Amino acid sequence: MRPLDLALALLVVVVWGVNFAVIKTGVGEVPPLLLGALRFLLAALPAVLLLRPPKVPWRLYVAYGMTISVGQFAFLFSAIHLGMPSGLASLVLQSQAFFTMLFAALWLGENWRASQLVGLLLAAGGLALIGSAHGLSMPLAGFLLTLAAASMWAAGNIVTRAVARCGPINQFAFVVWASLVPPLPFLALSLLIEGRPAITAALAAFSLRSLATVAYLAWAATLLGYGLWTRLLSRYPANQVAPFSLLVPVVGLSTGWLVFDEALQPVHFVGGALLMLGLVVNLFATRLLAWLRNRA
Template sequence: MTLRDLLLALLVILVWGANFVVIKAGVAEVPPLLLGALRFTAAAFPAVLLFRRPALPLRLYLAYGLTISVGQFAFLFSAIHIGMPSGLASLVLQSQAFFTMVFAAFWLRERWQAPQVAGLLLAGCGLALIGSAHGVSMPLAGFLLTLLAATMWAAGNIVTREIGHSARGRPVDMQALVVWASLVPPLPFLLLSLLIEGPAQITSALAQFSLRSAAAVAYLAWAATLLGYGIWSRLLARYPANQVAPFSLLVPVVGLAAGWMVYGEALQPVHFGGGLLLMAGLAINLFGAKLIACWRRSA
């Protein structure tokens, strides 16, 4: 990887890691479901005028938008809104890698390898440890909502695989896909906001919409969504996935550090222990098979 691309990868990690403290700032002033509607409206317009729509069936746009966008962020924004620490949210959300494995086994008939099973068991123990420490500093409902967000991200990953297969060898411009798929979430988010948060909350939030709220929406839409996914998709197109994917392990490091620096979020020892197990499971899942193959060649 060139130095320029390495720096771009690190930029994405910083942007995505800081994303969680921005979400916390956003949901402090704007109801979480309304914030989701505003985020994806800003991500879609005027960007759809600049990108050619990928030639994909409507069902794939709907599936992608409703899982990786509406499902993931409706649960994540709600979790942080009710008190899930932003740093811990960035950590627990990485369990999406293992939910993706489970979904791929059922829907795509993919077989698990021994390192993946070991990683899944370690990560499961880590999540159980983190969940056991719920209380005032981390409500159980916030932890469970974050896990639901991770499952929706994983479902979106399966949809992304389906998009790759439907392209039949033709490369899909993933940044264009993100932009055009951003047309899907605003209406479902707004309907959910009307049903759950109510017209009074929506009217009040919009009437008192501050510069801080506008900055949060702009960051989530343009930095985390368009810039982050745009750079990430280009790196995945240029390098093998196993060379790019490990950078995502750094997102919780940035998220935890940002949560501590901005909001003073202090983790309990059990959170650290659970986090280490979760990250170890992710590392084994990513590198285990390669390490075993290297060991066998050298033996």
């Protein structure tokens, strides 16, 4: 990988890792579902005025927007609002890789390799340990909502594969136009669950910090992050780019500790280590075994 592209990959890792602390700051001032509506409204406008929509069926725009955007972030924002530590959320969310494997097997008929099954079992053990340590530092509802967010991210990954079958398209433009889908569902959910008084009060007290939070989530985490990630995936094999996502929880955990003094229990560290080991096995075991066979 060229030095510039390596630097861009690390920039994405930092932007996405810090994103969790920004979410925690945001939901402290703005109701989580309203925050989701504002995030994607700002991500779509004015960018849609500058980019043509890719030739993709509208049902895929809707499916992507309702899964990877509304589903993932409605659950994630709500989890952090309920007290899920931001750093731990960045770690648990990585279980999306295994939900993707499961959905691909169920919906696309993909077969699992032995290394993937081993990785899944390790990750499941890690998640079980993390979930068993719920209490004042991590509410069980926050943990379960974060798992739900990971499953919606995975469902969006399956939609992304369907989008890829439409031929070469501008993936960044697709993300921008798909951002038109979430604002109305988010606003409807906000009205239904959070209520008009909470929305009115939040908008009346909307501060510069709230604006900065929404701008970061929309322009940095969504447009810059996904834009650079798409650029890297268009230049390099996915198995060369994907491992960088393993660094996101490192940044997320570090930021949560530095900004919010989030201290993890020993069981969280053990569970997190098993989850990350499962991801590493899933990504690298097949290639390592092939390399060993070639050396033999």
